[in-house]
Amino acid sequence: MVYEVFHFYTPLHSLAAPARSNFPDAFLVFTQSHLGRYLGADRNGKVSCDSETEGEENAFQVEATPDGRWAIKSSKYNRYFGGSDDNLSCYEQTISSSYLWAVHLAMHPQVCHGFHAGADPGSTIGV
Numbered sequence: 001m002v003y004e005v006f007h008f009y010t011p012l013h014s015l016a017a018p019a020r021s022n023f024p025d026a027f028l029v030f031t032q033s034h035l036g037r038y039l040g041a042d043r044n045g046k047v048s049c050d051s052e053t054e055g056e057e058n059a060f061q062v063e064a065t066p067d068g069r070w071a072i073k074s075s076k077y078n079r080y081f082g083g084s085d086d087n088l089s090c091y092e093q094t095i096s097s098s099y100l101w102a103v104h105l106a107m108h109p110q111v112c113h114g115f116h117a118g119a120d121p122g123s124t125i126g127v
Contacts, residue, residue: 028059028075041074041081045091069100 031039038051040058051058059075072081074090081090082099092099 027062029062029072030054030058031060041077041079041090043077045077045079045089047081047088047090063095065095065100067100069102071095071100 033039033049035049036052037049038054038058039047039049039060040051040055041047042057056076057074060081061073061075063071063073065071073079074081077090078093079090080092080095080099081088082092082096082101083089084098
């Protein structure tokens with residue numbers, strides 16, 4: 001399944017991370033599939049992508065590790081999201097290698113940025 005990050009919220013948002021969070025300044029991330037449904041986890045660690053609206057069970061925190069990979073933690077249940085192949089869960093309380101994610105950032109090809117090039121400083125080329 002393909003996921004894309006859809007919304008970021010700061011802790012000032014109404015679904016802000018509670019005081020029990022180890023990262024009070026962390027951003028909450030809501031991840032939406034290409035079908036418009038939100039990734040979420042329940043109290044038993046079961047992961048689903050069937051919610052049509054954002055809720056507490058759909059809020060995750062992203063924690064960067066020193067090696068550049070990210071750990072994704074359920075904000076409500078304080079458990080990490082990960083696993084292997086098709087066996088994903090959100091139940092572990094500690095980070096292991098199968099619960100770390102390598103992030104590959106990409107720009108959509110239809111995004112147009114202008115930059116100055118050539119002898120004429122007023123010229124702009126769309127890329």
